[in-house]
Amino acid sequence: MGHVEDRWYKVIRHPGGRKERIKSDLFGKGMRYRVRYIGPDGRERSQSFPDRAKRDAEAFLVSTETDKLRGSYVDPKAGRITFAEYAEDWLRTRSFDESTRESTEFRVRKHLVPFFGSRQLASIKPGHIREWDAGMVGKLAPATRAVVFAHLRTILGAAVDDERIAKNPCSAASVKPPRPVQRRVVPWRADEVSAIRRGLAERYRPMVDLGAGCGMRQGEIFGLGVDDIDFASGSVHVVRQVKVVRSRLVFGLPKNDRDRRVPLPESVTQSLKEHADKYPPLSITLPWEDPFSDERVTVPLVFTTTRRGAIKRATFDGKSWRPAVEAAGIVPTRATGMHALRHFYASALLDAGESIKALASYLGHSDPGFTLRVYTHLMPASEERTRRAIDDLFR
Template sequence: MGHVEDRWYKVIKHPGGRKERVKSDLFGKGMRYRVRYIGPDGRERSQSFPDRAKRDADAFLVSTETDKLRGSYVDPSAGRLTFAEYAESWLRTRSFDESTREVTEHRVRKHLLPFFGSRQLGAIKPGHIREWDAALVGKLAPATRAVIFAHLRTILGAAVDDERIAKNPCSAKSVTAPRPVQRRVVPLRYDQVSAIRGGLAQRYRAMVDLGAGCGLRQGEILGLGVDDIDLDAGWVHVSRQVKLVRSRLVFGLPKNDRDRRVPLPDSVALVLRQHIDDFPPVSLTLP
């Protein structure tokens, strides 16, 4: 069991058993109260408090002993790591698709590190989260704020898992996560799609047909090979996409790392047959 030590006073025992409380050599110097306790690992730890903070020292001791019994104890020194140090470690060890990693690194370093970087993990409070988010209102779109907030919550959640902090300040009741504005999706009209198609060079018009007729994304259209198209059976096999990662074009798996088969309308198949005749496929190698 721990105890609270008053470093400004000491007890002297006199002959006969009488005890006297007198000032120590440390009287008036530094922190007055020191909480001493044994951590779950068997090592002695301490936490100091100033004069007139005896109640805070007692509360810390009670809280610490309670957390030890519950199995939720977190070493206060573990939270002294700065957010910047922990965030860089999180980025380095987190499993990401490379294109996702690049975007995430940019967001964390541009929007999180300037505000939180120098703060210790254990010192980040819900009020800091609210202050940071309020400063971004009007500067970033709600959808962007929501994504960056999700990064912050995930990083601090990982710090909880790593027993750096006891709880995630992003999960506090007083913190409201930003939400993107829900907008109605309005598909382009046929005349609009036709106008876009007509404005492209002949070589690229089939891309519009694949996008509008099969629902393929831009990167999936660019990554489509002739072997992925079954003109006779009427199917398109989406197995890859072309991505831009750190200014380099690379092949990657489709979104969510899942390939799929998409029905191929006769009208789009007709366009693709003509496209293959006009622009014969060529071999292409990318990382």
């Protein structure tokens, strides 16, 4: 059992057993009370308190002994590491693919370290979280705020797991996580998709067919190999994407690290065959995931640039996609990228009666619930389906 020591006084014994409490050499200097106790690892630890704080020292001792019995003890000294130091350690030891690591490092260092960096982990309170979030309003888009807050909560959650702090201040009831604004998806019409397709160079037009007809992401289309297309079974095996990591092109797994098979419509099949006749596949070699890795992968890509290289998203968007969107009479915004073709695909399948579970699988969503939240408003109204079902039965 621990005890509270008064460092300003000491007890001496006189002959005959009489005890006398006298001032020590430390009287009036530094912290007066020192709590001494044995930690769960068997080592003696201490915590000091100033004059007139004996009750605080005793409360600390009671709390410490209780936490030891409950198995929730955290060494107060463990939380003295600064947020910046711990965040860098978290970034170093966290398992990411390289593109995710790059974006996470950027957000943590730009939006979290300036505010929390010099603070000790144990000193970060829910009020600091609320203050930081309020300061980000207007500076960051709601979606970005939500992502950065998730990083903060994960870092402090790891500190709890590492027994640096007792609880995560981000989980306090007074802290309300920022939520991104849910914008209702408005799919393009078929004529708008066709107009954008016509505005692209001929060698890139089948990309629109894959986006609108198979729901593939832009990077997945760029990384499509000729061996990934199974014309016999009528399917596309989505196994990789082309992405930019630290300003360099690499091959990598699709989003969520999940490959998938997508039905290949006959119209898209014909488009790809005609494309292959005019623009034969080219074998492209790129690093896998990490641009500085020695691992190289060679893929006969279906789509390449006029300079016989892999397609870089920023270059394609600026020189090909955006002009085609403008030529189709559509105002370019964040919502008019190639990702909009996936919305067109989703709306077409839902209108045809496809299930949310199947749609989530084709789109590569890890959670069908996410698919439902994004596209539920595009599903045919239940009242109309009910009328149609009963009318068909009575007929």
